[in-house]
Each structure stands twice: as structure tokens, then as C-alpha cells.
Amino acid sequence: MTPHTPSPVTLNVELGERSYPIHIGAGLLGGPQWLTPYLAGRQVMVVTNEVVAPHYLERFKAGLPADLEVRELVLPDGEATKTLEHVSRIWDALLEAGFNRRCTLVALGGGVIGDMVGFAAAGYQRGVAFLQVPTTLLSQVDSSVGGKTGVNHPLGKNMIGAFWQPRAVLIDTDTLVTLPPRELSAGLAEVIKYGLIRDADFLAWLEANMAALRALDQAALREAIRRSCALKAEIVAADETEQGVRALLNLGHTFGHAIEAHQGYGNWLHGEAVGTGMLMAAELSRRLGWLSEADVARSRRIVAAAGLPEAAPAAMGVDDFLSRMRLDKKNIDARLRLILLRGLGDACLDDQTPPSLLEALLRDYPRS
Amino acid sequence: MTPHTPSPVTLNVELGERSYPIHIGAGLLGGPQWLTPYLAGRQVMVVTNEVVAPHYLERFKAGLPADLEVRELVLPDGEATKTLEHVSRIWDALLEAGFNRRCTLVALGGGVIGDMVGFAAAGYQRGVAFLQVPTTLLSQVDSSVGGKTGVNHPLGKNMIGAFWQPRAVLIDTDTLVTLPPRELSAGLAEVIKYGLIRDADFLAWLEANMAALRALDQAALREAIRRSCALKAEIVAADETEQGVRALLNLGHTFGHAIEAHQGYGNWLHGEAVGTGMLMAAELSRRLGWLSEADVARSRRIVAAAGLPEAAPAAMGVDDFLSRMRLDKKNIDARLRLILLRGLGDACLDDQTPPSLLEALLRDYPRS
Structure with missing residues (x-):
């Protein structure tokens, strides 16, 4: 390991039964050891957006064990996407795929994706597992911790949502090279x-x-x-x-x-x-x-x-x-x-x- | 008190910080002592349906202290109403009324109303208080306890929802006289x-x-x-x-x-x-x-x-x-x-x- 690829660190967010780890390091994306322990069952849905997908979706999926049932959903980019209608599209996709209560949602993207996928996980069958893979600095240092999820309403930002904690957060600092x-x-x-x-x-x-x-x-x-x-x-x-x-x-x-x-x-x-x-x-x-x-x-x-x-x-x-x-x-x-x-x-x-x-x-x- | 109007009883549902009482008796509706202690602030929204409202809405409101800001929302009756679109109407009404995080939602009606209002409370500003006033025997013995809230999806019943506990449940057995x-x-x-x-x-x-x-x-x-x-x-x-x-x-x-x-x-x-x-x-x-x-x-x-x-x-x-x-x-x-x-x-x-x-x-x- 060169001085330019420092070893990863792990931080534990202590919330009793809802405690979870944040793994931080360069090049973590695609390393199965960072994800596998946190999957709730065999069904995994990766939700990302049109800007992040071309850079990181394949690299992320390459890090998942081969025996999983993996689906993906690519939403439009941007704050305007953060609506109940788009969360509803996630729910539609989960039900169409026949996903059960032991499924795992993965939020691959910035804060908008994290907030929406977290809320979708909170509300699907009254709550399923989710993992956050934030790819912007803002989401890495903000929405990685705290469990705030939700969407905007025409009458106010973040007005609809839930407190829902991820099972784990995976922060690959390498993803910041593509960030404007x-x-x-x-x-x-x-x-x-x-x-x-x-x-x-x-x-x-x-x-x-x-x-x-x-x-x-x-x-x-x-x-x-x-x-x-x-x-x-x-x-x-x-x-x-x-x-x-x-x-x-x-x-x-x-x-x-x-x-x-x-x-x-x-x-x-x-x-x-x-x-x-x-x-x-x-x-x-x-x-x-x-x-x-x-x-x-x-x-x-x-x-x-x-x-x-x-x-x-x-x-x-x-x-x-x-x-x-x-x-x-x-x-x-x-x-x-x-x-x-x-x-x-x-x-x-x-x-x-x-x-x-x-x-x-x-x-x-x-x-x- | 005659033998035909037995005195009320109270049952406590023990859930740690989320514990709450269920008050059961004839004629409780309209008695302010059963509600006032559980209001989170001054803003109260009563959600009911077109069948229940003519019988009980005025009687219920008469039991609220005079200095509150009380709004009401009357939804259509029936299981077909139990959709995300109707929960969204509750959120719209709360935001249009400028209700804040210390508001209280009241579910006056059967299981459909209770499930929808509970989910609306779970998701409004990441969670506000709600009271259940169930008016059908099914909702009195079932949804009064357990905190299951949610809506149906075209692909399955109760597929979208949350676990969210009420602050209190008020069961007036008199309301069963109008039940088919x-x-x-x-x-x-x-x-x-x-x-x-x-x-x-x-x-x-x-x-x-x-x-x-x-x-x-x-x-x-x-x-x-x-x-x-x-x-x-x-x-x-x-x-x-x-x-x-x-x-x-x-x-x-x-x-x-x-x-x-x-x-x-x-x-x-x-x-x-x-x-x-x-x-x-x-x-x-x-x-x-x-x-x-x-x-x-x-x-x-x-x-x-x-x-x-x-x-x-x-x-x-x-x-x-x-x-x-x-x-x-x-x-x-x-x-x-x-x-x-x-x-x-x-x-x-x-x-x-x-x-x-x-x-x-x-x-x-x-x-x-």
C-alpha cells in the first residue's frame, strides 16, 4: 500500500440496537468484505441516478456475492427528483420484483438518493434493511449519520420522511474524483x-x-x-x-x-x-x-x-x-x-x- | 351510574418510551379528560370519513379544549381509500394549514382511517403525535394495539407503512350502536x-x-x-x-x-x-x-x-x-x-x- 492509498478506517455510530459502522477509505467500492455482512437476505436492490450509474454502478455490483438476486433502479439526477412520486417508483419496483421483508436496499449516490432510498426502506413492508454508499462529500459527511430520510413537498423541503438508520455506510473516497x-x-x-x-x-x-x-x-x-x-x-x-x-x-x-x-x-x-x-x-x-x-x-x-x-x-x-x-x-x-x-x-x-x-x-x- | 353505563377501564400498553393507555368505556367521546393530556401542542387535525363524520365528528370536537387550532379532513369511506394518494392528501392538508412538528393527528373511524392517519403521522416531518379513536369493533380490538400503520398497493395489501405508536387510544363502546x-x-x-x-x-x-x-x-x-x-x-x-x-x-x-x-x-x-x-x-x-x-x-x-x-x-x-x-x-x-x-x-x-x-x-x- 503506497502513501497515496491510506488504509481504511471504521467508525461506529452508537445507537443501541440500531448501531452501525461507517467504513471510510480509498477504493472500498467493489470489495465484498465491506458489504456482505450487512445484507438482510438474498434480495438486493441498488438504487442510483443517471449521473452516478455510468461511473460506479458496475464497480459496485462487481463487489456483490454471485448468489444474490440483484435488481437496479436508475432515477433522474437532482433535487427535483426528491419527491414522493419517485419513492413510490422504488416501492413499485420492489413489489414488481416480489421482494420480501428480508430484502436490502442500497443507496448509491448523493444526498437525494440517500434520503429517498432510506425513506423507501423505512416504508416498505413497514421497514427493511438499507445500506448507504454515498458518492458526494456532502452526503458522506452529512446524511451518512443521523438516519434522517425523506422527500420534499411543494410546500416545503424534507417535510415528509422518517428516522431510519442504515445497516452500514460505505464511503469510498475515490468516488470524489468524479465530483465537480x-x-x-x-x-x-x-x-x-x-x-x-x-x-x-x-x-x-x-x-x-x-x-x-x-x-x-x-x-x-x-x-x-x-x-x-x-x-x-x-x-x-x-x-x-x-x-x-x-x-x-x-x-x-x-x-x-x-x-x-x-x-x-x-x-x-x-x-x-x-x-x-x-x-x-x-x-x-x-x-x-x-x-x-x-x-x-x-x-x-x-x-x-x-x-x-x-x-x-x-x-x-x-x-x-x-x-x-x-x-x-x-x-x-x-x-x-x-x-x-x-x-x-x-x-x-x-x-x-x-x-x-x-x-x-x-x-x-x-x-x- | 346505572348498570347499563359501566365505568370506564384503562389498559396500559407497555412499550418502554412508547407506552400508551387505552381508555375503554361507554360515552367517552366528548369527555375532554380523555384527550387533553395527550395533545402534543395546540394544533390538532381530526381525520375521519364520510360515514363516521355525520355521527361522531361534532361530538368528538365538542370534547376538545376551546383554545386549540382544530382542523378536520373528511375522506371517502372504504378499503379502496387506503392508498398513498389519500395519505398524501393528509400531508397536503397539514402543510396547507402550516402545522408544525408539535401537531397532533386524530384518527376518528375504523381500521382504514387508523392505518392511514397513523402512517401520515409517522411520515409528517419525520414523525408527529397521533391519537386513535376507533369506532368499529374490529379497529378497537385490532389496530388499537401494535402500531401497525400503512396503506395498500395495487400489488399487495399493507405493503407500504410504518410501525408508529399512538399517544393514546380512546374507545367509546357507544359508537358500536351505529355499526352495521x-x-x-x-x-x-x-x-x-x-x-x-x-x-x-x-x-x-x-x-x-x-x-x-x-x-x-x-x-x-x-x-x-x-x-x-x-x-x-x-x-x-x-x-x-x-x-x-x-x-x-x-x-x-x-x-x-x-x-x-x-x-x-x-x-x-x-x-x-x-x-x-x-x-x-x-x-x-x-x-x-x-x-x-x-x-x-x-x-x-x-x-x-x-x-x-x-x-x-x-x-x-x-x-x-x-x-x-x-x-x-x-x-x-x-x-x-x-x-x-x-x-x-x-x-x-x-x-x-x-x-x-x-x-x-x-x-x-x-x-x-
């Missing part, structure tokens, strides 16, 4: 997020390794993914169904969702909007006296180093933000809650910020 | 089932009280429902997600589903098909040497006393049964499993019955 650089940057936004909310040491590590990550250094990628998943797993284990601390994972997301919704989904990538949203949260935290100017400048430098936008969209006014922020799923009984920073590496849930301070931030924050 | 007698009998099939699989004393009690139950004696109904729910709760607590002993609850269902499917859903009621199916299982058990002729005769007498058919449909041949029995969800990896009786009050899961014995039963069993 803009999507790599979007994934790095979530990686930076873990440092900002919980781990100042990791933030410093990221500052030192950002260039290596963007150059797809496999050892650096493995380490960034491992630490991100470990941080998320620690939070999820403490709060599986998001009653408390798990909300901290939404740092940057209330602002970010407003940007995504205003710009039209897909025009700003989720990670891009989260990157800018985190900087807006940092600036608001500074105005509350919690962060220093130097802290905010450091946050901006690392977001910029990841290749992410710092400024909010030029066309968005204060009301464009506010109207969309109030629709956010976290706002129980119409009270606006924000995730802010008490320090770098120390996020908190806040519902005491005066509306005037928030409005001033939305007015003053730099636009592109 | 044929549906009361269908509910009694499931009541008899509990005696047959698990409780010979209860079976003897049912023999002594069948006339009172069919005459809607409120004290007898309360007792039959309480004991049925308690027996089911005991089994479910031991096996929440149907890995083992819970399969015993399917006594009569493999034969019954074949009858329902062959006759077209709704032509034979589910309970009617289960009643006949239990007698077929009893007869097969006799041929295996497990039941005596007297046991089988006793089973037939109580099924007949409940007003249920004993004979299978005239038009059904051996292959009509076999082809549908092999599609049953319980047949893991194509192995035919049956629930049979080692004795009255002692059911078992069997996968050793020689196919020739089963085929002989299907050929010889009386037809109508």
Missing part, C-alpha cells in the same frame, strides 16, 4: 460546520489542510470525513430524534434555506448557502458580543479557502429572508430560533435575539 | 381469535357472552375489548416488530387473505374471511392430530354464534387458495408458514406441514 469541484466545496461547508459548532482543534486542522482536501489528497479526505462523521455521531447519539442538541447541526441552515428557497433550489447549492449562512450567524454572534472580529475574520477565511461564497445574493432584501426563515421547521409555534456561536467550536440554540438586531444584520450583511 | 351488525360480527372474529391463540378461559367467557355482545351490552363489550387488547398488548410487547411470536396474531389470516383477494376486497369482510380461515386452520390442526373433533366443533359453534360464515366460497378451488397464499408477506424466502393450533388457546407457527396435507384440506374443506 463546486460540489466538493459545497461538501466542505458542512465539514467546516462541524469544526465551528463543536471542535476548535478540527477547525485548526482544516485551516492547515484545506488545500490538500481540495486537491483530493486521499489521506486528508479520509481524516476530514472520519472526524466529521464522528462529531455528528456524537451529537446524534445524544439526541436521535432532534429534541435538543441535534438542532446545533443546523448552524447556517436557517439563513441558508432562505437563500436556497429565494434563489430557486439548485441555483445556489445547499452547501454554498450553508457556507454563507454560517458567516451570517457568525456576524450576528459578534454583534451579540460572543465572537471577536478576529473570530469572524477567521471564519470568513476558511469559508473562502473552501471555494465558497461569502456574500449573500444581491437581490435578497430583509423581507426575502424573514418571510422564508419563519417557515423553517425548527420554529416551534412560530418562535424564531437560531443557531449561533458563543465561540469558535461552541454553538448554541438561541431564541432571545431581539428581532431588531436580526433585521439590522439582514440589512447590513454584504451582498454579492 | 355484519361489521360487528366481523369484529367478533378477531375477538374469538385472541381466545383461540392464547386464552382458553376467554374463549369460554365468549361462549357464555356471545349473545350479550351481539345485543350490544355495554359491560360485555367493554370486557371483550379490554381482554382482547390486553392479549394483543402482551404479544406485541414481546415482539414489537414481528420477528417471532407476533406472527401468531395472523391465525386464520393466510387462508383469510386468500379468500378476500379471490372474492375481491369488500365482498367478504376481513373479519368474515378470518373467521372462516380460523376454522380452516383448526381443521388442518385436527388432521395433524393436535385438535380433537370436539375442539373443532366448539370452534365452529362459536364462529357461527358470532354470525360469521363457516364455509369457504363455493367458487374457490385449491389453486385459487395456493396461488394467493404464496404471496403472503409472512412467507420469508418463499417458504409457506401457517399459524395452527396445538390446542384451543395455544397457537403455533408451523412450516413443516406437508404440502399434500394442506392441499387435501383445501380440496375437502366445505364450500358455501
Whole structure:
């Protein structure tokens, strides 16, 4: 093994009976030892999309034991695919194939595929096994941990879904070589997020390794993914169904969702909007006296180093933000809650910020 | 309180964090003390159907505290309604009303409404609270306990769904006065089932009280429902997600589903098909040497006393049964499993019955 193909690592997500391993490394796809132990029975359905299939579907299938009944379903690419209608197509395919309760679904692709296949597994015959094989950095560090599955509704993102844990997650860092650089940057936004909310040491590590990550250094990628998943797993284990601390994972997301919704989904990538949203949260935290100017400048430098936008969209006014922020799923009984920073590496849930301070931030924050 | 309005009883279904009470009695509908403690927040959506709404919707709403935001949704009646499209209508209504994660769904109606509303609650924003107010005997003794929710698919019954427990179940035995007698009998099939699989004393009690139950004696109904729910709760607590002993609850269902499917859903009621199916299982058990002729005769007498058919449909041949029995969800990896009786009050899961014995039963069993 050369220095360029570091050995795989395994992280366990501890959730009692629902615990599962995340295997991370270069070249795992196609190695049967990473998958076989987690199959529930002989029936396996691999669900992927039109962009991922040409790159990885055959390589994945080559790693499955020969005596299985393997089906595949290739869906269209993109966030617009994340609908109940497409999940219903997965259910149709499972029933047409005569798949029983011991079947296994495999999600081969990014977050959209993972969310849909997880929800399909949660609802098929009241719950069957599924494996996640995330092929984008965002899905590797975000949806690999936490069991959130679901689809969008015309009236809101992720409004229909379930908490459903995979049996195992297989992350092959080699798959990132085919990922467009803009999507790599979007994934790095979530990686930076873990440092900002919980781990100042990791933030410093990221500052030192950002260039290596963007150059797809496999050892650096493995380490960034491992630490991100470990941080998320620690939070999820403490709060599986998001009653408390798990909300901290939404740092940057209330602002970010407003940007995504205003710009039209897909025009700003989720990670891009989260990157800018985190900087807006940092600036608001500074105005509350919690962060220093130097802290905010450091946050901006690392977001910029990841290749992410710092400024909010030029066309968005204060009301464009506010109207969309109030629709956010976290706002129980119409009270606006924000995730802010008490320090770098120390996020908190806040519902005491005066509306005037928030409005001033939305007015003053730099636009592109 | 007169002898004709017996006091309510409460049964607790023990499922750890997901434990919940079942309140059973005459006249509970409209009593706020039975509901208020279980509301998750201020937003409540009552889902019912066109048959139940004229009888009970206003009475139910009158029992809700005045300061709630109450919405209602009235769906069409019948098994044909139990589709993903109708669950999707519930999700649409919740989103159009701006309901958040602390809302509460109420299922006011029979098993179809309960299954759909439970699945809608399981999938709305990854899970919200729901209350069951079952108004048919079948739903009171069956779907009140166990958390099975879901919808039918063109390729199979209950193929899409989730395990999702209610916060509480409110059973008003008074609602049975508007139930058609044929549906009361269908509910009694499931009541008899509990005696047959698990409780010979209860079976003897049912023999002594069948006339009172069919005459809607409120004290007898309360007792039959309480004991049925308690027996089911005991089994479910031991096996929440149907890995083992819970399969015993399917006594009569493999034969019954074949009858329902062959006759077209709704032509034979589910309970009617289960009643006949239990007698077929009893007869097969006799041929295996497990039941005596007297046991089988006793089973037939109580099924007949409940007003249920004993004979299978005239038009059904051996292959009509076999082809549908092999599609049953319980047949893991194509192995035919049956629930049979080692004795009255002692059911078992069997996968050793020689196919020739089963085929002989299907050929010889009386037809109508």
C-alpha cells in the first residue's frame, strides 16, 4: 500500500440496537468484505441516478456475492427528483420484483438518493434493511449519520420522511474524483460546520489542510470525513430524534434555506448557502458580543479557502429572508430560533435575539 | 351510574418510551379528560370519513379544549381509500394549514382511517403525535394495539407503512350502536381469535357472552375489548416488530387473505374471511392430530354464534387458495408458514406441514 492509498478506517455510530459502522477509505467500492455482512437476505436492490450509474454502478455490483438476486433502479439526477412520486417508483419496483421483508436496499449516490432510498426502506413492508454508499462529500459527511430520510413537498423541503438508520455506510473516497469541484466545496461547508459548532482543534486542522482536501489528497479526505462523521455521531447519539442538541447541526441552515428557497433550489447549492449562512450567524454572534472580529475574520477565511461564497445574493432584501426563515421547521409555534456561536467550536440554540438586531444584520450583511 | 353505563377501564400498553393507555368505556367521546393530556401542542387535525363524520365528528370536537387550532379532513369511506394518494392528501392538508412538528393527528373511524392517519403521522416531518379513536369493533380490538400503520398497493395489501405508536387510544363502546351488525360480527372474529391463540378461559367467557355482545351490552363489550387488547398488548410487547411470536396474531389470516383477494376486497369482510380461515386452520390442526373433533366443533359453534360464515366460497378451488397464499408477506424466502393450533388457546407457527396435507384440506374443506 503506497502513501497515496491510506488504509481504511471504521467508525461506529452508537445507537443501541440500531448501531452501525461507517467504513471510510480509498477504493472500498467493489470489495465484498465491506458489504456482505450487512445484507438482510438474498434480495438486493441498488438504487442510483443517471449521473452516478455510468461511473460506479458496475464497480459496485462487481463487489456483490454471485448468489444474490440483484435488481437496479436508475432515477433522474437532482433535487427535483426528491419527491414522493419517485419513492413510490422504488416501492413499485420492489413489489414488481416480489421482494420480501428480508430484502436490502442500497443507496448509491448523493444526498437525494440517500434520503429517498432510506425513506423507501423505512416504508416498505413497514421497514427493511438499507445500506448507504454515498458518492458526494456532502452526503458522506452529512446524511451518512443521523438516519434522517425523506422527500420534499411543494410546500416545503424534507417535510415528509422518517428516522431510519442504515445497516452500514460505505464511503469510498475515490468516488470524489468524479465530483465537480463546486460540489466538493459545497461538501466542505458542512465539514467546516462541524469544526465551528463543536471542535476548535478540527477547525485548526482544516485551516492547515484545506488545500490538500481540495486537491483530493486521499489521506486528508479520509481524516476530514472520519472526524466529521464522528462529531455528528456524537451529537446524534445524544439526541436521535432532534429534541435538543441535534438542532446545533443546523448552524447556517436557517439563513441558508432562505437563500436556497429565494434563489430557486439548485441555483445556489445547499452547501454554498450553508457556507454563507454560517458567516451570517457568525456576524450576528459578534454583534451579540460572543465572537471577536478576529473570530469572524477567521471564519470568513476558511469559508473562502473552501471555494465558497461569502456574500449573500444581491437581490435578497430583509423581507426575502424573514418571510422564508419563519417557515423553517425548527420554529416551534412560530418562535424564531437560531443557531449561533458563543465561540469558535461552541454553538448554541438561541431564541432571545431581539428581532431588531436580526433585521439590522439582514440589512447590513454584504451582498454579492 | 346505572348498570347499563359501566365505568370506564384503562389498559396500559407497555412499550418502554412508547407506552400508551387505552381508555375503554361507554360515552367517552366528548369527555375532554380523555384527550387533553395527550395533545402534543395546540394544533390538532381530526381525520375521519364520510360515514363516521355525520355521527361522531361534532361530538368528538365538542370534547376538545376551546383554545386549540382544530382542523378536520373528511375522506371517502372504504378499503379502496387506503392508498398513498389519500395519505398524501393528509400531508397536503397539514402543510396547507402550516402545522408544525408539535401537531397532533386524530384518527376518528375504523381500521382504514387508523392505518392511514397513523402512517401520515409517522411520515409528517419525520414523525408527529397521533391519537386513535376507533369506532368499529374490529379497529378497537385490532389496530388499537401494535402500531401497525400503512396503506395498500395495487400489488399487495399493507405493503407500504410504518410501525408508529399512538399517544393514546380512546374507545367509546357507544359508537358500536351505529355499526352495521355484519361489521360487528366481523369484529367478533378477531375477538374469538385472541381466545383461540392464547386464552382458553376467554374463549369460554365468549361462549357464555356471545349473545350479550351481539345485543350490544355495554359491560360485555367493554370486557371483550379490554381482554382482547390486553392479549394483543402482551404479544406485541414481546415482539414489537414481528420477528417471532407476533406472527401468531395472523391465525386464520393466510387462508383469510386468500379468500378476500379471490372474492375481491369488500365482498367478504376481513373479519368474515378470518373467521372462516380460523376454522380452516383448526381443521388442518385436527388432521395433524393436535385438535380433537370436539375442539373443532366448539370452534365452529362459536364462529357461527358470532354470525360469521363457516364455509369457504363455493367458487374457490385449491389453486385459487395456493396461488394467493404464496404471496403472503409472512412467507420469508418463499417458504409457506401457517399459524395452527396445538390446542384451543395455544397457537403455533408451523412450516413443516406437508404440502399434500394442506392441499387435501383445501380440496375437502366445505364450500358455501
